[in-house]
Amino acid sequence: MTVSTDDVASFYDGTDKFSLEGKLDELWGANLHYGYWDNDSDEDSPIEVATDRLTDLMIAGLNAQPGQRVLDIGCGNGNPTLRLANARDVSVVGITISRVQAEQGQARVAELGLADRAEFRLADAMDMPFPDGSFDAAWALESMLHMPDRGRVLAEAARVLRPGARLAIADVVERGPVSPEGKVVLDHIRTTYKIHSLGTAEEYREQLAANGFIDVEITDITDKVNRTGIVLADAVEKKRAEFLVHATEQELDEFTGFMRRAAATPENGYLFITATRG
Ligand SMILES: C[S@@+](CC[C@H](N)C(=O)[O-])C[C@H]1O[C@@H](n2cnc3c(N)ncnc32)[C@H](O)[C@@H]1O
Secondary structure (H helix, E strand, O other), rough: OOOOOOOOHHHHHHOOHHHHHHHHHHOOOOOOOOOOOOOOHHHHOHHHHHHHHHHHHHHHHOOOOOOOOOEEOOOOOHHHHHHHHHHOEEEEEEEOOOOHHHHHHHHHHHHHHOOOEEEEEOOOOOOOOOEEEOOHHHHHHHHHOOOOOHHHHHHHHHHHHHEEEEEEEEEEOOOOOOHHEEEEEHHHHHHOOOOOOEEEEHHHHHHHHEEEEEEEEEOHHHHHHHHHHHHHHHHHHHHHHHHOOOOOOHHHHHHHHHHHHHHHHOEEEEEEEEEOOO
């Protein structure tokens, strides 16, 4: 099954979510991405703290300077975008393929009185509505996996960034060689979460170079983030009675079993990437 940008848009608009996932949004909190656990001392961090920690890794990697203009490619509900704006005193533009997310982001900006610092727009990352060289930095925090053509997104990023600008990416990827068992897990992730395809470290290295990015650093942080599936399964099990309103016993068992299995599957990888627009 091929996933289109329309499928991704309806997934994030909330129009095609089956009830268990709708409920998971509430459980997960504001950041629509994996958590990051640096070492055993932070193993008890709640998911909101662990997901903020991944955002903070991106903020550090991007190293934006006060007053700069930063693009968030695939901004979700804008939580990481606003965390970045506050942490680095920058102005941010977040784009998303979901109309609902863009509208909610704009409503939040108005409510917080941040209209001069933050803007959320409905736009496709493969065809960005911005002039050449109009941003000082950009990031894509767990959004590239949805994009049908990652090379085109990187070409667009290179176009809208000024020379010397930083780019940071966090993404779920495939780590080969993929065993038959690993393929089952990756296929399930792809279809459930409307993922067009999973990239690889090699693909990123090639495509970043092909689009003129230099100083490329690719770090495999799978071991730091794969606790996410276990934490999610634990959380659902803890609130099992509540979730039974939204799903059957069997669906819950399948969900939590799959989360634990995915967390233990080595082919299910995660990369943190930084680069500079040459
Ligand atoms: C997993 S969410 C991550 C959201 C956010 N970065 C975060 O970490 O909370 C993926 C986001 O990518 C966006 N996205 C997917 N495909 C896109 C595209 N072609 N153009 C722009 N945004 C896209 C989705 O709308 C969604 O907001």
